[in-house]
Structures are given as structure tokens and as C-alpha cells.
Amino acid sequence: MSLYTIAQASEEVELTPYTLRYYEKEGLLPNVIKDSAGRRKYRDDDLQRIGFIKCLKGTGMSLKQIKEYGDLYEQGKAKFKERNAMLEEHREKILQEIKTQKKYLKMVEAKIQMKI
Amino acid sequence: MSLYTIAQASEEVELTPYTLRYYEKEGLLPNVIKDSAGRRKYRDDDLQRIGFIKCLKGTGMSLKQIKEYGDLYEQGKAKFKERNAMLEEHREKILQEIKTQKKYLKMVEAKIQMKI
DNA sequence: TCTTGACTTAGAGTTAACTTTAACTGTTAG
């Protein structure tokens, strides 16, 4: 049961403390606890959650949608179906995006080969 | 030698007229001609250029960098090396990004499978 | 001739996602 200060968590997840506080303010991290002096303490669970947020954000999901997903997640198995539907839809989006990236890669490579 | 109005070009490249004018203002489209009434006329060359801008932008290059690339392009073969160096660096970035996307895809798929 | 509609410009407004500031508080080392 390790607890991280915001500086340590920041280091761990490669996001600034500003960003971590911002995510919390936006409701993406509803379960971060605070010590007696009011300072945030991040648990492994929190870091995992941040990791998944980075995954969703890195694949083009907006913070607004990530919050929606997180809100469903907070409601447990009652919202399992909705939540998974979101992920499945997002999965398609990622697959499509990878295809597009590959197409663009070819375009860039063609341009490199052009030699003009 | 077909010429397109901004509305037609907009349709063709799937960007709004606002965006096309904005790109031009930012110096990304230096060669768009105008008719006697001052209205933009897009040539096939312009549409091709816009297509490549979309490729670069879609793979995460900022408009600022795209302009840098375009400026080198305008200087012809004198700047060929620099220009191609940019593209080769960008190519690496795309390859890396595709890898990351694939990793994230796996994370999402794992979460879907979790059934909790 | 009049009006409609598609264009023009400069400049203001918007949005997402941070990022910084200012003022403050609690903990710790000397």
C-alpha cells in the first residue's frame, strides 16, 4: 500500500502536478485522498486510472468523454454495458486511426522517395 | 486545368472555407490565385498541397512546422536536403505513434475483456 | 434596375487542455 505525493505521482505518470490537479478538478480522478494537512496522496489505483486516462486521451478521446466513461465506471456493474459499449466504439476508432496513420505514413514515404 | 471556387475546394478536401482562408493567412497556401473579382481559385496543385497538409497535420505536425516545411518546399531544390530531413524525422514520429496506438489498442481490448 | 447569393476582409470570439499566478498553509531542518 504505497502512497505517492503529487510530485512523485507526477514523475511516475509523466504528467505535471498542474495537470493532475486539473484532471481532478474536471472530475477524472474522484478518489484521490488527502492527508491531515490536505495534501493529495495517490494510491496505486489512482496511478492505474491515470494510466488508462492517458491511453484514452492518447487515442483521441476528449477529457469530456473520458469523464463520461469514468462516471460510468464509478457506478459499478450497473453501468457495465454502457461502459463497455463506449470502449468498443472507441476500439473501432483506434483501428480506423491506425489505418489512417499507415496511409499517411505511405504518403510521407512516397514524398521522401520523390527526390524533387 | 480545372479551377475550383472556395466552396468546391472546401467540398473536395473536406475542410471548411474558413479553414482554407485561415491556412492561407497562415502562409500554408502561398500560391492560390484570384480571379478579376478577387475570388480565390484553387488549382489541382493547391488541392494536392492541401492533401499533404492534411496528411502532416493528421500525423501530429503543428501548422507552424507545416509552414516551415512548406517554406522550404517553396525554395525548391536548394532546400531539398533540409526538407527531406524534416520528412524523415516525421516518418520516425509516425512509426512511433503507430506503435503507441497499437499498445493503447491492446489496453482498451484488455479492459473490454475484463468484464468487470 | 434590383436583389440574391457567393464571395471578400479584418478582426473578434470560441474551445480544449492545460499552465501559471497569488496568496496562503503545514512540515521539517537548522
Add this chain to the structure above:
DNA sequence: CTAACAGTTAAAGTTAACTCTAAGTCAAGA
């Protein structure tokens, strides 16, 4: 005890990339 330090908050500021508004121009059809 006090100075330095790492955190806190609310709110303001920043940036990129659009997106829209207002006021005007021009050409074509009734």
C-alpha cells in the same frame, strides 16, 4: 523559532486551431 519548502486553492492567462461576425463587393437572374 524561523526559514525554506512542498504542497493547497481560486482564478486568470496561454496556446493552437479554428470559427464566426460585420461590413462590403461583384456578377447573374427576374
